[in-house]
Amino acid sequence: MKGVFRKIALLFCLMLGTGTALRATTPGLPAEEVYVEGSKSTDELDIGGIIFEHVLDSYEWHILDWKGEPVAIYLPVIICDEGWHVFSSRKILETGSYGRWHIAPEGAPHEGKIVRADGTRPFDISITKNVLSLMMSSILLLVLVLLTARWYRRHDALEEHPTGLAALMEPLVMMVHNMARENIGEEDYRRYSPFLITAFLFILLNNFLGIIPFFPGGANLTGNIACTLVLALFTFFTVNLTGTKHYYKDMFSPDVPGILKPIMAVIEVFSALVKPISLTIRLFANMLAGHIQLLCMVCIIFILGKYGPAMTCGATVISVLFGIFLDVLEMLISFIQAYIFTMLSSIYIGMARVKAE
Amino acid sequence: MNLITPDVGLLFWMVVIFGIVFAILAKWGFPAITGMVDKRNRRISDSLRLADEAQERMSHLAEEQARMIDQTRKEQARILREASQARDEIISRARTDAETQTAEMVQKAREQIATEREAALRDLRRQVAMLSVEVAEKVLRQQLEDSDAQHALVDRLSEEASRSALN
Numbered sequence: 001m002k003g004v005f006r007k008i009a010l011l012f013c014l015m016l017g018t019g020t021a022l023r024a025t026t027p028g029l030p031a032e033e034v035y036v037e038g039s040k041s042t043d044e045l046d047i048g049g050i051i052f053e054h055v056l057d058s059y060e061w062h063i064l065d066w067k068g069e070p071v072a073i074y075l076p077v078i079i080c081d082e083g084w085h086v087f088s089s090r091k092i093l094e095t096g097s098y099g100r101w102h103i104a105p106e107g108a109p110h111e112g113k114i115v116r117a118d119g120t121r122p123f124d125i126s127i128t129k130n131v132l133s134l135m136m137s138s139i140l141l142l143v144l145v146l147l148t149a150r151w152y153r154r155h156d157a158l159e160e161h162p163t164g165l166a167a168l169m170e171p172l173v174m175m176v177h178n179m180a181r182e183n184i185g186e187e188d189y190r191r192y193s194p195f196l197i198t199a200f201l202f203i204l205l206n207n208f209l210g211i212i213p214f215f216p217g218g219a220n221l222t223g224n225i226a227c228t229l230v231l232a233l234f235t236f237f238t239v240n241l242t243g244t245k246h247y248y249k250d251m252f253s254p255d256v257p258g259i260l261k262p263i264m265a266v267i268e269v270f271s272a273l274v275k276p277i278s279l280t281i282r283l284f285a286n287m288l289a290g291h292i293q294l295l296c297m298v299c300i301i302f303i304l305g306k307y308g309p310a311m312t313c314g315a316t317v318i319s320v321l322f323g324i325f326l327d328v329l330e331m332l333i334s335f336i337q338a339y340i341f342t343m344l345s346s347i348y349i350g351m352a353r354v355k356a357e
Numbered sequence: 358m359n360l361i362t363p364d365v366g367l368l369f370w371m372v373v374i375f376g377i378v379f380a381i382l383a384k385w386g387f388p389a390i391t392g393m394v395d396k397r398n399r400r401i402s403d404s405l406r407l408a409d410e411a412q413e414r415m416s417h418l419a420e421e422q423a424r425m426i427d428q429t430r431k432e433q434a435r436i437l438r439e440a441s442q443a444r445d446e447i448i449s450r451a452r453t454d455a456e457t458q459t460a461e462m463v464q465k466a467r468e469q470i471a472t473e474r475e476a477a478l479r480d481l482r483r484q485v486a487m488l489s490v491e492v493a494e495k496v497l498r499q500q501l502e503d504s505d506a507q508h509a510l511v512d513r514l515s516e517e518a519s520r521s522a523l524n
Contacts, residue, residue, distance in 0.1 A: 056359055057367060078366075111359055125366040134370060138378045145382050149389040157393040158400055170394060177391045193391060194383035202375065226363035230371040234379075288360070 045302055051295045055220045055288055056112065057130045059089035063215050075132055077114065081122035089126070130227070133219030137206050144169060145201065176200045176342055183346040184353060192349050195238055199231055200342040207287060207334030211294075211327060222337075223287035225280065232279035235345040240272065243352035250354065275348055279341060286337050290330045297323045 061073040074090035079101065092098035092114065100117060104110040110121055127135075144165065151166040162170050180193040206227075209217040221227050251268040253261060297319045304315035501507045 052360070057364060113359075113364070121365070123365065125369045127370075128364075128366065130367055131370045134367075134374055138374050142378060142381060142386075145386040145390075149386045152389050152393040157397045170390065173387060173390050174394055177387075177394075190391075194387045195379060197387050197391075198375075198379045198382050202378065224364075224367060225361055226367035227371050229363050230368060230375060234375065 045299075047296075047299050047303065050299060051292055054295055055223055055291050057128045057224060058112070059114070059126060059128055060093055061129045061132060061215070061219075073132075075127045075129065077124075077126040079114065079122045079124050079126070081116065129219050130221050130224055133206070133209065133217075133221050134227070136216060137202075137209050137221070141201055141205050144205075145173075148173075172201065172204070173197055176346075179343055180346050180349075183343070183350040185350060188353065191242075192238065192346070195234065196342050196346050196349075199234070199345060200338050203231065203283065203338040203341055204335060207338060208331070210287060210291065211330050211334065220288065220291050222283060223291050225284045228280045228284040229276075231283070231341065232276035235279060235348060236276035238345075239275075239348045239352045242349075244354055246354045247352045275344075279344060283337050283341050286333060290326075290333055294323065294326050294330065297326055 059077060060075055063071045063073065065071065074088050074093070077085075077087055077089050077092065079085045081100065085099070087098065092101065092103060096103050101114045101122065102117070104113050104115045104119065108115070108119060110119070113121060114124055114126070115121055148166045148169040151162060151164075155162075155166075161167070176197045177193045180189040180196050183189075184192055203222055206222045210220050210222060212218060251272060252265050254264040254268060256264050300319040300322075301312065301315050304311045501510060
Protein backbone atom coordinates (compact mmCIF):
# COMPACT_ATOMS: atom_id res chain seq x y z
CA MET A 1 0.00 0.00 0.00
CA LYS A 2 2.79 2.38 1.01
CA GLY A 3 4.47 1.85 -2.35
CA VAL A 4 1.28 2.69 -4.20
CA PHE A 5 0.84 5.96 -2.30
CA ARG A 6 4.41 6.89 -2.99
CA LYS A 7 3.87 6.28 -6.67
CA ILE A 8 0.70 8.38 -6.73
CA ALA A 9 2.48 11.21 -4.89
CA LEU A 10 5.33 11.03 -7.39
CA LEU A 11 2.87 11.15 -10.26
CA PHE A 12 1.26 14.30 -8.85
CA CYS A 13 4.65 15.95 -8.41
CA LEU A 14 5.48 15.10 -12.02
CA MET A 15 2.16 16.56 -13.13
CA LEU A 16 2.79 19.82 -11.28
CA GLY A 17 6.20 19.95 -12.90
CA THR A 18 4.67 19.33 -16.27
CA GLY A 19 2.18 22.08 -15.62
CA THR A 20 4.83 24.70 -15.10
CA ALA A 21 6.78 23.31 -18.03
CA LEU A 22 3.67 23.46 -20.19
CA ARG A 23 3.34 27.14 -19.44
CA ALA A 24 6.77 27.72 -20.82
CA THR A 25 7.06 25.42 -23.81
CA THR A 26 3.86 23.66 -24.70
CA PRO A 27 4.53 22.04 -28.05
CA GLY A 28 1.83 23.08 -30.44
CA LEU A 29 0.36 25.40 -27.82
CA PRO A 30 2.98 28.07 -27.32
CA ALA A 31 2.62 30.03 -24.14
CA GLU A 32 4.16 33.03 -25.84
CA GLU A 33 1.46 33.12 -28.44
CA VAL A 34 -1.26 32.77 -25.82
CA TYR A 35 -0.03 35.82 -23.97
CA VAL A 36 0.43 37.81 -27.13
CA GLU A 37 -3.14 37.11 -28.12
CA GLY A 38 -4.30 37.66 -24.57
CA SER A 39 -2.75 41.10 -24.32
CA LYS A 40 -4.13 42.04 -27.69
CA SER A 41 -7.80 41.67 -26.73
CA THR A 42 -8.85 43.00 -23.32
CA ASP A 43 -6.56 40.64 -21.43
CA GLU A 44 -8.88 37.68 -22.14
CA LEU A 45 -7.61 34.43 -23.63
CA ASP A 46 -9.04 33.74 -27.05
CA ILE A 47 -9.63 30.06 -26.34
CA GLY A 48 -11.84 29.59 -29.39
CA GLY A 49 -9.16 31.11 -31.58
CA ILE A 50 -6.47 28.85 -30.15
CA ILE A 51 -8.57 25.76 -30.57
CA PHE A 52 -9.67 26.54 -34.11
CA GLU A 53 -6.14 27.39 -35.08
CA HIS A 54 -5.19 23.85 -34.08
CA VAL A 55 -8.03 21.98 -35.68
CA LEU A 56 -8.10 23.93 -38.94
CA ASP A 57 -5.81 23.64 -41.91
CA SER A 58 -2.97 26.14 -42.33
CA TYR A 59 -0.33 27.14 -44.84
CA GLU A 60 2.52 26.50 -42.41
CA TRP A 61 3.20 23.77 -39.91
CA HIS A 62 3.84 25.45 -36.60
CA ILE A 63 5.93 23.11 -34.48
CA LEU A 64 6.86 25.11 -31.39
CA ASP A 65 8.16 28.45 -30.22
CA TRP A 66 11.82 28.54 -29.32
CA LYS A 67 13.04 31.59 -27.37
CA GLY A 68 10.14 33.66 -28.65
CA GLU A 69 10.78 32.68 -32.24
CA PRO A 70 8.23 30.34 -33.88
CA VAL A 71 9.74 27.15 -35.29
CA ALA A 72 7.53 26.30 -38.23
CA ILE A 73 7.70 24.57 -41.58
CA TYR A 74 6.58 27.00 -44.28
CA LEU A 75 4.87 24.92 -46.92
CA PRO A 76 4.68 25.73 -50.63
CA VAL A 77 1.65 27.58 -51.92
CA ILE A 78 0.43 26.41 -55.33
CA ILE A 79 -2.14 28.63 -57.00
CA CYS A 80 -3.62 28.56 -60.46
CA ASP A 81 -4.80 32.09 -61.21
CA GLU A 82 -4.12 32.96 -64.84
CA GLY A 83 -1.17 30.60 -64.85
CA TRP A 84 0.52 28.59 -62.14
CA HIS A 85 2.18 30.28 -59.19
CA VAL A 86 4.32 28.44 -56.68
CA PHE A 87 5.94 30.21 -53.73
CA SER A 88 6.75 29.66 -50.10
CA SER A 89 3.95 30.48 -47.69
CA ARG A 90 6.44 32.47 -45.59
CA LYS A 91 6.18 35.28 -48.12
CA ILE A 92 2.45 35.67 -47.73
CA LEU A 93 2.18 34.82 -44.03
CA GLU A 94 4.72 37.33 -42.80
CA THR A 95 3.14 40.33 -44.45
CA GLY A 96 -0.38 39.05 -45.01
CA SER A 97 -0.25 39.64 -48.75
CA TYR A 98 1.85 38.63 -51.74
CA GLY A 99 1.34 39.69 -55.32
CA ARG A 100 -2.34 39.76 -56.19
CA TRP A 101 -3.32 37.66 -53.20
CA HIS A 102 -3.77 38.16 -49.51
CA ILE A 103 -4.90 36.12 -46.54
CA ALA A 104 -8.59 36.67 -45.94
CA PRO A 105 -9.07 38.47 -42.64
CA GLU A 106 -11.21 37.31 -39.69
CA GLY A 107 -14.91 37.32 -40.48
CA ALA A 108 -14.39 37.29 -44.27
CA PRO A 109 -16.05 34.43 -46.26
CA HIS A 110 -12.76 32.54 -46.72
CA GLU A 111 -11.19 33.38 -43.40
CA GLY A 112 -7.53 32.39 -43.21
CA LYS A 113 -7.33 31.30 -46.85
CA ILE A 114 -5.49 32.92 -49.72
CA VAL A 115 -7.91 35.11 -51.68
CA ARG A 116 -7.77 37.59 -54.53
CA ALA A 117 -8.17 41.30 -53.92
CA ASP A 118 -11.94 41.02 -54.45
CA GLY A 119 -12.22 38.25 -51.82
CA THR A 120 -12.76 35.36 -54.26
CA ARG A 121 -10.70 32.21 -54.06
CA PRO A 122 -8.25 31.25 -56.79
CA PHE A 123 -7.79 27.57 -57.60
CA ASP A 124 -5.59 26.77 -54.63
CA ILE A 125 -3.90 23.38 -54.34
CA SER A 126 -1.25 24.44 -51.86
CA ILE A 127 0.60 21.85 -49.85
CA THR A 128 -1.04 22.77 -46.57
CA LYS A 129 -0.45 21.20 -43.19
CA ASN A 130 -3.16 18.63 -43.83
CA VAL A 131 -1.84 17.85 -47.31
CA LEU A 132 1.67 17.31 -45.97
CA SER A 133 0.27 15.13 -43.22
CA LEU A 134 -1.74 13.26 -45.83
CA MET A 135 1.40 12.70 -47.92
CA MET A 136 3.45 11.52 -44.98
CA SER A 137 0.78 9.23 -43.63
CA SER A 138 0.17 7.83 -47.12
CA ILE A 139 3.85 7.06 -47.53
CA LEU A 140 3.85 5.49 -44.07
CA LEU A 141 0.78 3.45 -44.96
CA LEU A 142 2.32 2.32 -48.24
CA VAL A 143 5.54 1.33 -46.50
CA LEU A 144 3.71 -0.54 -43.74
CA VAL A 145 1.48 -2.49 -46.09
CA LEU A 146 4.07 -3.17 -48.77
CA LEU A 147 6.55 -4.40 -46.17
CA THR A 148 3.87 -6.69 -44.80
CA ALA A 149 3.07 -7.90 -48.30
CA ARG A 150 6.77 -8.50 -48.85
CA TRP A 151 6.90 -10.66 -45.74
CA TYR A 152 4.10 -12.79 -47.16
CA ARG A 153 5.86 -13.05 -50.51
CA ARG A 154 9.18 -14.02 -49.00
CA HIS A 155 7.89 -16.40 -46.38
CA ASP A 156 5.70 -19.42 -46.70
CA ALA A 157 2.78 -18.53 -44.48
CA LEU A 158 1.81 -22.18 -44.49
CA GLU A 159 5.03 -23.08 -42.72
CA GLU A 160 5.64 -20.21 -40.29
CA HIS A 161 3.50 -17.74 -38.42
CA PRO A 162 3.90 -14.01 -39.15
CA THR A 163 6.34 -12.07 -37.01
CA GLY A 164 7.05 -8.39 -36.44
CA LEU A 165 5.19 -6.02 -38.71
CA ALA A 166 3.27 -8.78 -40.46
CA ALA A 167 1.95 -10.00 -37.11
CA LEU A 168 0.76 -6.46 -36.36
CA MET A 169 -0.85 -5.80 -39.73
CA GLU A 170 -2.38 -9.18 -40.38
CA PRO A 171 -5.17 -8.98 -37.77
CA LEU A 172 -6.17 -5.51 -38.97
CA VAL A 173 -6.16 -6.49 -42.63
CA MET A 174 -7.95 -9.75 -42.03
CA MET A 175 -10.53 -8.15 -39.76
CA VAL A 176 -11.68 -5.90 -42.60
CA HIS A 177 -11.31 -8.69 -45.14
CA ASN A 178 -13.59 -10.95 -43.11
CA MET A 179 -15.99 -8.08 -42.50
CA ALA A 180 -16.19 -7.62 -46.27
CA ARG A 181 -16.92 -11.31 -46.69
CA GLU A 182 -19.71 -11.20 -44.12
CA ASN A 183 -21.38 -8.07 -45.46
CA ILE A 184 -20.84 -8.37 -49.20
CA GLY A 185 -21.11 -12.09 -49.70
CA GLU A 186 -18.81 -14.92 -50.65
CA GLU A 187 -19.09 -14.29 -54.40
CA ASP A 188 -17.57 -10.89 -55.00
CA TYR A 189 -16.21 -9.60 -51.70
CA ARG A 190 -12.69 -10.00 -53.07
CA ARG A 191 -13.31 -7.15 -55.51
CA TYR A 192 -14.20 -4.76 -52.72
CA SER A 193 -12.00 -5.81 -49.84
CA PRO A 194 -8.89 -3.88 -51.05
CA PHE A 195 -10.86 -0.62 -51.03
CA LEU A 196 -12.31 -1.33 -47.60
CA ILE A 197 -8.95 -2.30 -46.13
CA THR A 198 -7.28 0.78 -47.62
CA ALA A 199 -10.01 3.03 -46.22
CA PHE A 200 -9.83 1.37 -42.80
CA LEU A 201 -6.06 1.56 -42.47
CA PHE A 202 -6.00 5.07 -43.90
CA ILE A 203 -8.55 6.37 -41.41
CA LEU A 204 -7.02 4.47 -38.50
CA LEU A 205 -3.50 5.69 -39.24
CA ASN A 206 -4.57 9.30 -39.69
CA ASN A 207 -6.74 9.20 -36.58
CA PHE A 208 -3.78 7.99 -34.55
CA LEU A 209 -1.43 10.52 -36.12
CA GLY A 210 -3.94 13.21 -35.24
CA ILE A 211 -3.70 12.34 -31.55
CA ILE A 212 0.09 12.59 -31.47
CA PRO A 213 0.66 16.19 -30.32
CA PHE A 214 4.06 16.88 -31.93
CA PHE A 215 5.41 17.22 -35.43
CA PRO A 216 4.81 14.15 -37.58
CA GLY A 217 1.33 13.98 -36.11
CA GLY A 218 -0.94 16.67 -34.86
CA ALA A 219 -2.58 17.57 -38.15
CA ASN A 220 -6.31 17.12 -37.92
CA LEU A 221 -6.73 15.33 -41.24
CA THR A 222 -9.62 12.98 -40.49
CA GLY A 223 -11.25 15.85 -38.60
CA ASN A 224 -11.32 17.83 -41.83
CA ILE A 225 -14.51 17.59 -43.83
CA ALA A 226 -12.71 17.51 -47.20
CA CYS A 227 -10.86 14.34 -46.23
CA THR A 228 -13.91 12.49 -44.96
CA LEU A 229 -15.98 13.74 -47.90
CA VAL A 230 -13.53 12.21 -50.37
CA LEU A 231 -13.52 8.92 -48.49
CA ALA A 232 -17.32 8.90 -48.41
CA LEU A 233 -17.48 9.75 -52.12
CA PHE A 234 -15.18 6.82 -52.90
CA THR A 235 -17.66 4.62 -51.04
CA PHE A 236 -20.61 6.30 -52.79
CA PHE A 237 -19.20 5.71 -56.26
CA THR A 238 -18.13 2.20 -55.41
CA VAL A 239 -21.66 1.44 -54.23
CA ASN A 240 -23.55 3.14 -57.02
CA LEU A 241 -21.36 2.34 -60.00
CA THR A 242 -21.05 -1.37 -59.29
CA GLY A 243 -24.61 -2.10 -58.12
CA THR A 244 -26.59 -4.94 -59.62
CA LYS A 245 -29.65 -4.54 -61.84
CA HIS A 246 -31.88 -5.36 -58.89
CA TYR A 247 -30.34 -2.61 -56.82
CA TYR A 248 -31.24 0.00 -59.42
CA LYS A 249 -34.65 -1.53 -59.98
CA ASP A 250 -35.35 -1.41 -56.24
CA MET A 251 -34.22 2.18 -56.19
CA PHE A 252 -36.08 3.62 -59.19
CA SER A 253 -39.01 1.25 -59.47
CA PRO A 254 -39.60 -0.40 -56.10
CA ASP A 255 -42.12 -3.18 -55.60
CA VAL A 256 -45.01 -1.07 -54.30
CA PRO A 257 -48.48 -0.33 -55.65
CA GLY A 258 -48.79 2.28 -58.43
CA ILE A 259 -49.20 5.62 -56.71
CA LEU A 260 -46.55 4.90 -54.08
CA LYS A 261 -43.94 4.10 -56.71
CA PRO A 262 -42.69 7.64 -57.41
CA ILE A 263 -42.76 8.53 -53.72
CA MET A 264 -40.75 5.48 -52.79
CA ALA A 265 -38.33 6.11 -55.65
CA VAL A 266 -37.71 9.64 -54.36
CA ILE A 267 -37.15 8.31 -50.85
CA GLU A 268 -34.78 5.61 -52.11
CA VAL A 269 -32.72 8.04 -54.18
CA PHE A 270 -32.64 10.46 -51.29
CA SER A 271 -31.44 7.74 -48.91
CA ALA A 272 -28.70 6.77 -51.37
CA LEU A 273 -27.53 10.39 -51.43
CA VAL A 274 -27.73 10.78 -47.66
CA LYS A 275 -25.56 7.75 -46.96
CA PRO A 276 -22.24 9.37 -48.02
CA ILE A 277 -23.20 12.57 -46.21
CA SER A 278 -23.79 10.64 -43.00
CA LEU A 279 -20.47 8.84 -43.47
CA THR A 280 -18.70 12.17 -44.01
CA ILE A 281 -20.17 13.91 -41.03
CA ARG A 282 -19.92 11.01 -38.62
CA LEU A 283 -16.17 10.62 -39.04
CA PHE A 284 -15.47 14.34 -39.35
CA ALA A 285 -17.53 15.34 -36.31
CA ASN A 286 -16.20 12.56 -34.11
CA MET A 287 -12.58 13.31 -34.81
CA LEU A 288 -13.04 17.06 -34.65
CA ALA A 289 -14.91 16.79 -31.35
CA GLY A 290 -12.16 14.60 -29.92
CA HIS A 291 -9.49 17.13 -30.87
CA ILE A 292 -11.46 20.03 -29.46
CA GLN A 293 -12.02 18.15 -26.19
CA LEU A 294 -8.32 17.43 -25.83
CA LEU A 295 -7.40 21.05 -26.60
CA CYS A 296 -9.98 22.29 -24.10
CA MET A 297 -8.42 20.11 -21.44
CA VAL A 298 -5.03 21.65 -22.10
CA CYS A 299 -6.55 25.15 -22.22
CA ILE A 300 -7.97 24.76 -18.70
CA ILE A 301 -4.43 25.29 -17.46
CA PHE A 302 -4.17 28.62 -19.24
CA ILE A 303 -7.66 29.81 -18.36
CA LEU A 304 -7.13 29.15 -14.67
CA GLY A 305 -3.45 30.05 -14.82
CA LYS A 306 -4.02 33.75 -14.26
CA TYR A 307 -5.58 33.11 -10.84
CA GLY A 308 -2.19 32.31 -9.33
CA PRO A 309 0.19 29.39 -8.84
CA ALA A 310 -2.12 27.28 -6.64
CA MET A 311 -4.86 27.43 -9.24
CA THR A 312 -2.35 26.56 -11.97
CA CYS A 313 -1.20 23.48 -10.07
CA GLY A 314 -4.74 22.34 -9.37
CA ALA A 315 -5.79 22.95 -12.95
CA THR A 316 -2.72 21.10 -14.16
CA VAL A 317 -3.56 18.01 -12.11
CA ILE A 318 -7.15 18.01 -13.31
CA SER A 319 -6.27 18.72 -16.88
CA VAL A 320 -3.54 16.10 -17.07
CA LEU A 321 -5.76 13.46 -15.50
CA PHE A 322 -8.63 14.29 -17.83
CA GLY A 323 -6.19 14.66 -20.70
CA ILE A 324 -4.87 11.14 -20.17
CA PHE A 325 -8.42 9.84 -19.93
CA LEU A 326 -9.47 11.65 -23.10
CA ASP A 327 -6.35 10.55 -24.94
CA VAL A 328 -7.11 6.93 -24.18
CA LEU A 329 -10.75 7.49 -25.07
CA GLU A 330 -9.65 9.17 -28.28
CA MET A 331 -7.56 6.14 -29.21
CA LEU A 332 -10.59 3.97 -28.72
CA ILE A 333 -12.72 6.35 -30.79
CA SER A 334 -10.05 6.42 -33.52
CA PHE A 335 -10.39 2.69 -33.90
CA ILE A 336 -14.16 2.64 -33.55
CA GLN A 337 -14.67 5.36 -36.15
CA ALA A 338 -12.36 3.67 -38.64
CA TYR A 339 -14.23 0.43 -38.00
CA ILE A 340 -17.67 2.00 -38.32
CA PHE A 341 -16.80 3.81 -41.54
CA THR A 342 -15.51 0.60 -43.08
CA MET A 343 -18.36 -1.51 -41.79
CA LEU A 344 -21.03 0.86 -43.07
CA SER A 345 -19.25 1.08 -46.42
CA SER A 346 -19.20 -2.70 -46.68
CA ILE A 347 -22.87 -2.90 -45.70
CA TYR A 348 -23.80 -0.32 -48.36
CA ILE A 349 -21.79 -2.24 -50.95
CA GLY A 350 -23.47 -5.45 -49.82
CA MET A 351 -26.89 -3.83 -50.22
CA ALA A 352 -26.00 -2.80 -53.78
CA ARG A 353 -25.06 -6.38 -54.62
CA VAL A 354 -28.57 -7.77 -54.12
CA LYS A 355 -29.50 -10.70 -56.26
CA ALA A 356 -32.93 -11.68 -57.57
CA GLU A 357 -34.86 -13.54 -54.92
CA MET B 358 -17.67 28.61 -41.84
CA ASN B 359 -14.23 27.29 -42.60
CA LEU B 360 -14.87 24.23 -40.53
CA ILE B 361 -17.64 22.70 -42.60
CA THR B 362 -16.79 23.91 -46.09
CA PRO B 363 -14.52 21.40 -47.80
CA ASP B 364 -11.42 23.08 -49.21
CA VAL B 365 -10.79 22.49 -52.92
CA GLY B 366 -7.05 22.04 -52.48
CA LEU B 367 -7.38 19.35 -49.88
CA LEU B 368 -10.17 17.67 -51.86
CA PHE B 369 -7.89 17.58 -54.90
CA TRP B 370 -4.91 16.18 -53.02
CA MET B 371 -7.07 13.73 -51.12
CA VAL B 372 -8.55 12.31 -54.34
CA VAL B 373 -5.13 12.08 -55.99
CA ILE B 374 -3.22 10.64 -53.04
CA PHE B 375 -5.92 8.34 -51.74
CA GLY B 376 -6.48 7.14 -55.30
CA ILE B 377 -2.79 6.41 -55.77
CA VAL B 378 -2.47 4.71 -52.39
CA PHE B 379 -5.56 2.63 -53.10
CA ALA B 380 -4.32 1.66 -56.57
CA ILE B 381 -0.88 0.63 -55.31
CA LEU B 382 -2.18 -1.27 -52.31
CA ALA B 383 -4.95 -2.97 -54.28
CA LYS B 384 -2.39 -4.11 -56.85
CA TRP B 385 0.65 -5.05 -54.75
CA GLY B 386 -0.41 -4.82 -51.12
CA PHE B 387 -3.53 -6.58 -49.98
CA PRO B 388 -3.99 -9.42 -52.47
CA ALA B 389 -0.63 -10.84 -51.40
CA ILE B 390 -1.58 -10.68 -47.74
CA THR B 391 -5.20 -11.77 -47.93
CA GLY B 392 -4.43 -14.44 -50.52
CA MET B 393 -1.76 -15.98 -48.34
CA VAL B 394 -3.83 -15.78 -45.18
CA ASP B 395 -6.86 -17.21 -46.95
CA LYS B 396 -4.68 -20.01 -48.21
CA ARG B 397 -3.43 -20.62 -44.70
CA ASN B 398 -6.98 -20.54 -43.32
CA ARG B 399 -8.08 -23.04 -45.94
CA ARG B 400 -5.10 -25.20 -45.07
CA ILE B 401 -5.96 -25.02 -41.38
CA SER B 402 -9.61 -25.89 -41.92
CA ASP B 403 -8.58 -28.70 -44.27
CA SER B 404 -6.16 -30.00 -41.70
CA LEU B 405 -8.81 -29.86 -39.00
CA ARG B 406 -11.25 -31.72 -41.22
CA LEU B 407 -8.62 -34.33 -42.04
CA ALA B 408 -7.77 -34.67 -38.37
CA ASP B 409 -11.45 -35.19 -37.58
CA GLU B 410 -11.72 -37.77 -40.28
CA ALA B 411 -8.57 -39.49 -39.08
CA GLN B 412 -9.94 -39.44 -35.55
CA GLU B 413 -13.16 -40.98 -36.74
CA ARG B 414 -11.30 -43.54 -38.75
CA MET B 415 -9.14 -44.27 -35.75
CA SER B 416 -12.16 -44.90 -33.60
CA HIS B 417 -13.57 -47.09 -36.37
CA LEU B 418 -10.25 -48.87 -36.51
CA ALA B 419 -10.32 -49.51 -32.80
CA GLU B 420 -13.80 -50.92 -33.14
CA GLU B 421 -12.70 -52.98 -36.10
CA GLN B 422 -9.72 -54.18 -34.16
CA ALA B 423 -11.83 -55.18 -31.19
CA ARG B 424 -14.21 -56.95 -33.52
CA MET B 425 -11.35 -58.72 -35.25
CA ILE B 426 -9.79 -59.80 -31.99
CA ASP B 427 -13.13 -61.12 -30.86
CA GLN B 428 -13.58 -62.95 -34.13
CA THR B 429 -10.09 -64.33 -33.98
CA ARG B 430 -10.65 -65.54 -30.51
CA LYS B 431 -13.83 -67.30 -31.56
CA GLU B 432 -12.01 -68.77 -34.54
CA GLN B 433 -9.23 -69.92 -32.28
CA ALA B 434 -11.68 -71.59 -29.94
CA ARG B 435 -13.43 -73.21 -32.88
CA ILE B 436 -10.15 -74.45 -34.36
CA LEU B 437 -9.03 -75.78 -31.05
CA ARG B 438 -12.34 -77.53 -30.56
CA GLU B 439 -12.21 -78.96 -34.05
CA ALA B 440 -8.62 -80.02 -33.54
CA SER B 441 -9.43 -81.82 -30.35
CA GLN B 442 -12.40 -83.44 -32.06
CA ALA B 443 -10.20 -84.44 -34.95
CA ARG B 444 -7.63 -85.78 -32.56
CA ASP B 445 -10.20 -87.80 -30.72
CA GLU B 446 -11.59 -89.06 -33.99
CA ILE B 447 -8.17 -89.98 -35.32
CA ILE B 448 -7.29 -91.74 -32.13
CA SER B 449 -10.52 -93.61 -32.03
CA ARG B 450 -10.28 -94.47 -35.68
CA ALA B 451 -6.72 -95.62 -35.21
CA ARG B 452 -7.84 -97.64 -32.30
CA THR B 453 -10.64 -99.35 -34.18
CA ASP B 454 -8.36 -99.83 -37.15
CA ALA B 455 -5.75 -101.35 -34.95
CA GLU B 456 -8.35 -103.54 -33.33
CA THR B 457 -9.73 -104.80 -36.58
CA GLN B 458 -6.28 -105.32 -37.95
CA THR B 459 -5.20 -107.17 -34.87
CA ALA B 460 -8.30 -109.29 -35.02
CA GLU B 461 -7.63 -110.00 -38.64
CA MET B 462 -4.07 -110.89 -37.89
CA VAL B 463 -5.04 -113.05 -35.02
CA GLN B 464 -7.63 -114.72 -37.20
CA LYS B 465 -5.11 -115.25 -39.94
CA ALA B 466 -2.60 -116.58 -37.48
CA ARG B 467 -5.20 -118.87 -36.08
CA GLU B 468 -6.11 -120.11 -39.47
CA GLN B 469 -2.50 -120.61 -40.29
CA ILE B 470 -1.92 -122.40 -37.05
CA ALA B 471 -4.92 -124.59 -37.77
CA THR B 472 -3.73 -125.46 -41.26
CA GLU B 473 -0.24 -126.03 -40.02
CA ARG B 474 -1.55 -128.25 -37.26
CA GLU B 475 -3.65 -130.13 -39.69
CA ALA B 476 -0.66 -130.55 -41.97
CA ALA B 477 1.38 -131.63 -39.02
CA LEU B 478 -1.35 -134.03 -37.99
CA ARG B 479 -1.55 -135.39 -41.51
CA ASP B 480 2.14 -135.78 -41.61
CA LEU B 481 2.09 -137.35 -38.23
CA ARG B 482 -0.69 -139.65 -39.27
CA ARG B 483 1.18 -140.61 -42.38
CA GLN B 484 4.30 -141.25 -40.47
CA VAL B 485 2.40 -143.16 -37.78
CA ALA B 486 0.82 -145.18 -40.53
CA MET B 487 4.13 -145.84 -42.15
CA LEU B 488 5.64 -146.67 -38.80
CA SER B 489 2.80 -148.96 -37.96
CA VAL B 490 3.11 -150.58 -41.37
CA GLU B 491 6.80 -151.03 -40.81
CA VAL B 492 6.12 -152.27 -37.31
CA ALA B 493 3.47 -154.51 -38.63
CA GLU B 494 5.82 -155.71 -41.35
CA LYS B 495 8.53 -156.40 -38.83
CA VAL B 496 5.97 -158.08 -36.56
CA LEU B 497 4.63 -160.06 -39.48
CA ARG B 498 8.11 -160.93 -40.66
CA GLN B 499 8.94 -162.17 -37.20
CA GLN B 500 5.69 -164.10 -36.87
CA LEU B 501 5.87 -165.56 -40.32
CA GLU B 502 9.33 -166.94 -40.10
CA ASP B 503 8.13 -170.49 -39.95
CA SER B 504 5.91 -171.88 -42.72
CA ASP B 505 3.10 -173.01 -40.44
CA ALA B 506 2.43 -169.62 -39.34
CA GLN B 507 2.46 -168.57 -42.99
CA HIS B 508 -0.12 -171.11 -43.85
CA ALA B 509 -2.30 -170.30 -40.93
CA LEU B 510 -2.30 -166.69 -42.00
CA VAL B 511 -3.10 -167.41 -45.57
CA ASP B 512 -5.93 -169.49 -44.44
CA ARG B 513 -7.31 -166.91 -42.17
CA LEU B 514 -6.97 -164.25 -44.79
CA SER B 515 -8.64 -166.22 -47.39
CA GLU B 516 -11.38 -167.08 -44.94
CA GLU B 517 -11.86 -163.51 -44.13
CA ALA B 518 -11.83 -162.57 -47.79
CA SER B 519 -14.41 -165.21 -48.54
CA ARG B 520 -16.51 -164.00 -45.62
CA SER B 521 -16.43 -160.54 -46.86
CA ALA B 522 -17.20 -161.73 -50.33
CA LEU B 523 -20.15 -163.65 -48.98
CA ASN B 524 -21.36 -160.74 -47.10
